[in-house]
Amino acid sequence: MLIAQREIKRARLRFGLLAGAIGLLIFLVFFQQTLLSSLLNSFTGALKNQSATVVVYSAEARQSLEGSIVAPATVATVAAIDGVGQAGPLGESTLTCVAAGEQVDVAVIGAQPGKPGQPTKLVEGRLASADGEAVASSEDRAKGFEIGDVVTTAAGDASVTIVGLTKASQFSVQPTLFVNFATYTAMKRASNPDALAVLPSAVAVIPADGVSAATVVQSINASVSGVEAMTLSDAVANAPGVASVQSSFAIVLALAIAVVALVTGFFFLILTVQKTQTLTLLRAVGAPAGYLVRGLLQQVALVLVIALVIAIGLLVAATSGSNTGLALVIDPRALVVSTLIIVVLSMMGVAVSIWRVLRIEPVNAVTRPGLGGGQ
Amino acid sequence: MRIAFIELRRRPGRFAPAAIALVLLTLLLLVLGGLLDGLYNGSTGALRAQPGELLVYSSEAKLSLVRSRIGPKTIAEVQQVPGVNEVGGIGVGLLGAAVPGQAADASVALFGYELPPKGVPAPPSTLGEVYADRSLQAVGVAVGQSLLVGPQHYPVAVIGWVSDTNFLLQGGLWGNVDTWRAVVASARPDAVLAPGTFQALTVVTETGANPSEVAAAIDSATSATTRTVTRSEAVNSLPGIKEQRATFNSIIYTTFFVAALVVALFFALLTLERIGMYAVFKAMGASSRQIFIQVMSQAIVITTIAFVVGAVVAVLASLFIPAQVPISLTLSRGVQVAVGLVVMSFVGSTISLRRVIRVDPASAIS
Numbered sequence: 001m002l003i004a005q006r007e008i009k010r011a012r013l014r015f016g017l018l019a020g021a022i023g024l025l026i027f028l029v030f031f032q033q034t035l036l037s038s039l040l041n042s043f044t045g046a047l048k049n050q051s052a053t054v055v056v057y058s059a060e061a062r063q064s065l066e067g068s069i070v071a072p073a074t075v076a077t078v079a080a081i082d083g084v085g086q087a088g089p090l091g092e093s094t095l096t097c098v099a100a101g102e103q104v105d106v107a108v109i110g111a112q113p114g115k116p117g118q119p120t121k122l123v124e125g126r127l128a129s130a131d132g133e134a135v136a137s138s139e140d141r142a143k144g145f146e147i148g149d150v151v152t153t154a155a156g157d158a159s160v161t162i163v164g165l166t167k168a169s170q171f172s173v174q175p176t177l178f179v180n181f182a183t184y185t186a187m188k189r190a191s192n193p194d195a196l197a198v199l200p201s202a203v204a205v206i207p208a209d210g211v212s213a214a215t216v217v218q219s220i221n222a223s224v225s226g227v228e229a230m231t232l233s234d235a236v237a238n239a240p241g242v243a244s245v246q247s248s249f250a251i252v253l254a255l256a257i258a259v260v261a262l263v264t265g266f267f268f269l270i271l272t273v274q275k276t277q278t279l280t281l282l283r284a285v286g287a288p289a290g291y292l293v294r295g296l297l298q299q300v301a302l303v304l305v306i307a308l309v310i311a312i313g314l315l316v317a318a319t320s321g322s323n324t325g326l327a328l329v330i331d332p333r334a335l336v337v338s339t340l341i342i343v344v345l346s347m348m349g350v351a352v353s354i355w356r357v358l359r360i361e362p363v364n365a366v367t368r369p370g371l372g373g374g375q
Numbered sequence: 376m377r378i379a380f381i382e383l384r385r386r387p388g389r390f391a392p393a394a395i396a397l398v399l400l401t402l403l404l405l406v407l408g409g410l411l412d413g414l415y416n417g418s419t420g421a422l423r424a425q426p427g428e429l430l431v432y433s434s435e436a437k438l439s440l441v442r443s444r445i446g447p448k449t450i451a452e453v454q455q456v457p458g459v460n461e462v463g464g465i466g467v468g469l470l471g472a473a474v475p476g477q478a479a480d481a482s483v484a485l486f487g488y489e490l491p492p493k494g495v496p497a498p499p500s501t502l503g504e505v506y507a508d509r510s511l512q513a514v515g516v517a518v519g520q521s522l523l524v525g526p527q528h529y530p531v532a533v534i535g536w537v538s539d540t541n542f543l544l545q546g547g548l549w550g551n552v553d554t555w556r557a558v559v560a561s562a563r564p565d566a567v568l569a570p571g572t573f574q575a576l577t578v579v580t581e582t583g584a585n586p587s588e589v590a591a592a593i594d595s596a597t598s599a600t601t602r603t604v605t606r607s608e609a610v611n612s613l614p615g616i617k618e619q620r621a622t623f624n625s626i627i628y629t630t631f632f633v634a635a636l637v638v639a640l641f642f643a644l645l646t647l648e649r650i651g652m653y654a655v656f657k658a659m660g661a662s663s664r665q666i667f668i669q670v671m672s673q674a675i676v677i678t679t680i681a682f683v684v685g686a687v688v689a690v691l692a693s694l695f696i697p698a699q700v701p702i703s704l705t706l707s708r709g710v711q712v713a714v715g716l717v718v719m720s721f722v723g724s725t726i727s728l729r730r731v732i733r734v735d736p737a738s739a740i741s
Contacts, residue, residue, distance in 0.1 A: 021637060032626065244701060269392065
């Protein structure tokens with residue numbers, strides 16, 4: 001074990017370069033993972049963290065809240081179905097608003113007070129009940145969405161006052177306001193006075209006590225034409241962009257993790273090949289193969305630990321100084337999973353090196369030409 | 376130099392570890408670049424194809440096409456501005472469309488236009504006829520079909536193909552202004568605009584006119600009720616475009632840096648292994664420069680071979696990537712990755728320079 005440590009001490013540049021390269025690669029994996037989870041949360045947080053457990057879209061909406069529109073009569077039809085506890089209209093629209101004197105894109109979500117569609121992650125203040133009140137996404141409090149702030153539509157001057165803040169509830173990576181349905185209608189009309197009507201985007205549903213969301217989804221889809229009911233988890237998973245973002249990142253992450261394992265594996269293989277004569281000599285003077293393998297694994301573990309420290313340091317710096325326009329939040333669970341995958345694959349990567357060490361024949365030490373032996 | 380190539384030919388296995396790592400890095404760079412290009416092209420095609428150098432939005436729209444409204448009075452004011460040659464209205468509806476014979480609806484961006492975008496014919500004269508972006512073929516759209524758009528299933532007939540005209544990752548459909556108004560009234564009553572009102576204007580400036588000056592003159596003539604920008608500004612203002620580019624580019628640059636580190640690491644080890652051989656070369660009269668050129672040539676050759684293999688794998692892999700992943704492999708991106716990798720391999724190989732210089736020819740006989 002001592003030899004492995006001494007080797008690292010005496011070849012700091014070599015091992016430092018390796019730890020640096022692997023650290024950067026792991027940072028790439030971590031950063032992309034953080035980006036992915038933050039992006040998905042900011043895409044669909046508002047949908048995920050509202051009180052309805054079933055969402056009913058129009059059939060041609062392609063599971064998109066923004067692309068859906070339902071007739072007011074559909075809300076009443078859904079409410080009358082067996083197993084539905086509560087149902088109410090849910091509106092969603094992106095409007096240009098003025099907050100803290102600046103024009104900003106704002107996702108406005110409207111639901112009737114006391115009905116499904118209310119934000120569930122309130123961290124400060126209270127829910128919006130009266131006309132002209134709103135709950136805002138807490139990530140945007142510094143942008144003019146603090147409690148007491150007034151946000152106005154850029155066209156038509158319809159105003160809301162922030163009365164509460166809710167966390168992890170952005171929609172489409174934008175500041176998000178939860179208002180009652182009348183306020184939603186007023187803001188939409190202010191933004192486009194030519195509008196013929198302001199219709200709900202979807203029907204928000206909470207099943208009756210003892211009835212599962214899946215059962216309600218089946219009942220609605222079987223009895224109401226022109227709609228597509230989904231459980232909340234399905235609605236979040238199928239929201240536009242979620243699948244393509246997940247698939248794209250999965251490809252990139254898999255490649256990056258494979259590169260980490262390969263670089264680690266090849267580096268230690270080269271080192272082992274270079275040290276074969278030395279290792280043979282060590283075996284000849286009595287060092288057991290297990291001792292050499294443990295030394296190799298200790299070096300791999302040390303390099304990975306240093307690389308992980310570098311990666312986490314870079315990740316913390318990158319997330320705090322990032323200018324991606326997205327609130328980057330580190331997801332420790334995802335990082336632990338990635339770390340485990342990287343460690344396991346890297347250990348598999350050095351399997352060839354271990355095999356070479358185990359194959360070393362001590363007798364070769366005395367058959368070397370330099371010692372007078374033959375080949 | 377010759378020795379470097381002979382070694383590469385006779386001992387290819389020695390260079391395999393670095394080459395395989397570089398193949399994977401090439402693949403990673405091409406996939407990242409392809410995703411960035413795919414997302415960019417799929418989101419911006421309709422704006423990049425606009426015939427005018429300038430786009431005019433209402434001032435409160437924050438350069439969002441779907442939230443902008445330009446009325447007839449403003450259009451008349453824009454037409455009078457010196458330097459303005461032609462003005463055309465544009466409108467879009469982002470909707471779902473049922474495709475005959477397909478279970479899933481297609482996501483479409485149905486445009487109404489007055490001035491034809493690049494590659495798009497003049498607006499169809501018949502209500503309900505559209506040109507479709509060729510990318511919609513992937514979801515089963517064919518010329519001659521009737522697509523049923525929106526919840527009321529408004530029928531539009533596809534009469535021809537156009538290319539690179541998608542908007543916000545939705546397939547472009549291009550019809551006359553009446554078709555757009557009719558579809559929006561049927562599908563999105565909250566997005567209907569009054570007769571004569573458009574979402575935005577495309578402005579062709581007169582030959583020799585400075586587009587930036589004309590843009591300022593337009594906003595001044597409309598008493599700042601409009602915001603006029605160049606086509607490229609309009610493209611960069613689409614949601615997420617700048618952030619997307621910044622994020623992907625930072626990942627791409629870090630990957631280039633990792634490639635340099637891999638080359639540096641590998642050739643530092645290789646140089647260490649060959650110290651004795653280099654001492655013999657030096658004792659025979661070879662200079663440090665000649666030996667370093669050998670190391671560098673090997674690094675560049677390995678990187679080039681790795682790039683070619685990585686590019687072939689990327690092209691083959693792209694055939695199996697699911698349709699929902701918007702990947703677009705382009706020649707320009709390939710050239711950029713190849714040049715970047717060769718430069719990085721050169722930079723990485725310079726790490727071995729110090730050791731090569733320090734090789735003592737006398738050690739060859741000790």
